[in-house]
Amino acid sequence: MRVCNIFPQFRSLAGGERLGIKITNLLSARGYKVILLTLSMNPECEKELTKGVEVIKFAPFLDRVRNHYWKVFLEHLFVYWLAKLIPEDSDVCLFHKSSSLPALFYFKRFRKAKVPSFYFCYEPPRFLYDLKEETLIRLGIWGRFIQPFYPLLRYLDKKFAQDSDLILAFSEFMRREIERIYLRPVKMIGPLGVDLKGAKEESKGGEKILLTVNRLHPRKRIDILISALPSIIEEYPKIKVLIVGSGPEEMNLKRLVQELGLTEKVNFLGYVADEDLPNFYFLADIYIHLAKNEPFGLSVLEALAFGIPVISVKEGGPGELIKEGETGLFCEPNEKDLAKKTIYLLREEGERLKMGKKASSLVREKFRWEDFIDRLSSLFPDKE
CATH class of the missing domain: 3.40.50.2000 (Glycogen Phosphorylase B;)
Known part of the structure; x- marks a missing residue:
């Protein structure tokens, strides 16, 4: 079975990126043929991938963009192209993180794809919801320019999420949050796992x-x-x-x-x-x-x-x-x-x-x- 993972951008080896890599590696270890589509991938992240995973990077130059907000903007601008790269013979598609939603929308509406497509919602885009005010303040003068577009951005976010066959959440807290925002049932796929190799229980002395x-x-x-x-x-x-x-x-x-x-x-x-x-x-x-x-x-x-x-x-x-x-x-x-x-x-x-x-x-x-x-x-x- 061919599984296509769409992960918009691996900026650093943070929690979301680590989770995306872990899921990719585990599926590959199970014998699935896994393709990972991304705009760019930090070298630290690429080192963590196991052999056998096919990686396609559409816009690797994004690694050189240092400003966080420009990086997010360009990510949303280019992510549509990932939908064009999804192989036609894919058996299932996994869209990771909220910034992959435009690609999901394009894949379903314009390519008319019938492939089962699941949306791994790590969290709704917080800059549109609970972190709106904080984001606008940090953007300074650009925040005043973007603020009038917030109703449209929220509408598009909710609209795009409806195109997934299933929305997946990792915790009960996030399942409730996603259902509250997107007003549709969400499948609780968690809890996640943890690597226990080498774990020990004794306390350390000294400092x-x-x-x-x-x-x-x-x-x-x-x-x-x-x-x-x-x-x-x-x-x-x-x-x-x-x-x-x-x-x-x-x-x-x-x-x-x-x-x-x-x-x-x-x-x-x-x-x-x-x-x-x-x-x-x-x-x-x-x-x-x-x-x-x-x-x-x-x-x-x-x-x-x-x-x-x-x-x-x-x-x-x-x-x-x-x-x-x-x-x-x-x-x-x-x-x-x-x-x-x-x-x-x-x-x-x-x-x-x-x-x-x-x-x-x-x-x-x-x-x-x-x-x-x-x-x-x-x-x-x-x-x-």
Whole structure:
């Protein structure tokens, strides 16, 4: 069976890109002939693909575009062309992320394709909905120009989504959000899986490590973690923060670290390949997650798998992954409450270790990639 994956652009090896690559690799491992159509692919992402996956890049020059908003604009402008590249003998098409919707619309309406087409909705385009005001402010003068077009953009987004045969969601939180916006049934395909190779449950001694693995973007709210650190250090001077990831907020976060005199306490590690991530999970005592309405929270799941208790905001998908008081703690998105919960887990070592063991055990039982791919492939048409 030939499966065509349409993923508009691999800008960096962040959560969505990692998930798209993982699904592609798993389908290939199951024996499907997988074609990956994309406008451009960051070299870091391409390294993660397994052999046997055919990759077609239509606009690789987009890798050289540095401005985030220009990159998004060009992505939506060129994505129609991906629909023209979909092989006619495809048995099923998987459209990933909201920016693939114009390609889905063109594929169904203009090519008159009868191929079953599923829309993997990681999340509706947040710049059109819950992050509208924030986006317009960040765009400055361009925001005032674009604002009158918002009703049209929302209409097109909802219109294009209706052309999919099925919309798929990874968490109950996101399923409800998608149904609220698109006003149609959504199939819950989650939960996702997690790679458990090398996972261990014992605690590490010596210096205490706080870890976060995220794209460095304002909505990840990593600035709250940095701002909470002085209060934590007052109680536990021997502590360090490891920040894995890169993104547009990196310079602002580094500036904040310097202003607070925390350069010896906070390490920015940049991009880390998937195969090397376990090295940092092994080091961590507590994982911190503060992102606003995260669709699922793959890094949270990975931390739990490695026996690390998680302190997280009770928003989005992570709210479904963490059991309060058993595998982690919820906190308000402010530095005071984060510091309070972190100090508690550092002080109560027995409780922290107990949470870590419980987390690892639950993840091993419930979150398997094999089960996820079974659920996905069961939706594919029977091949005679």
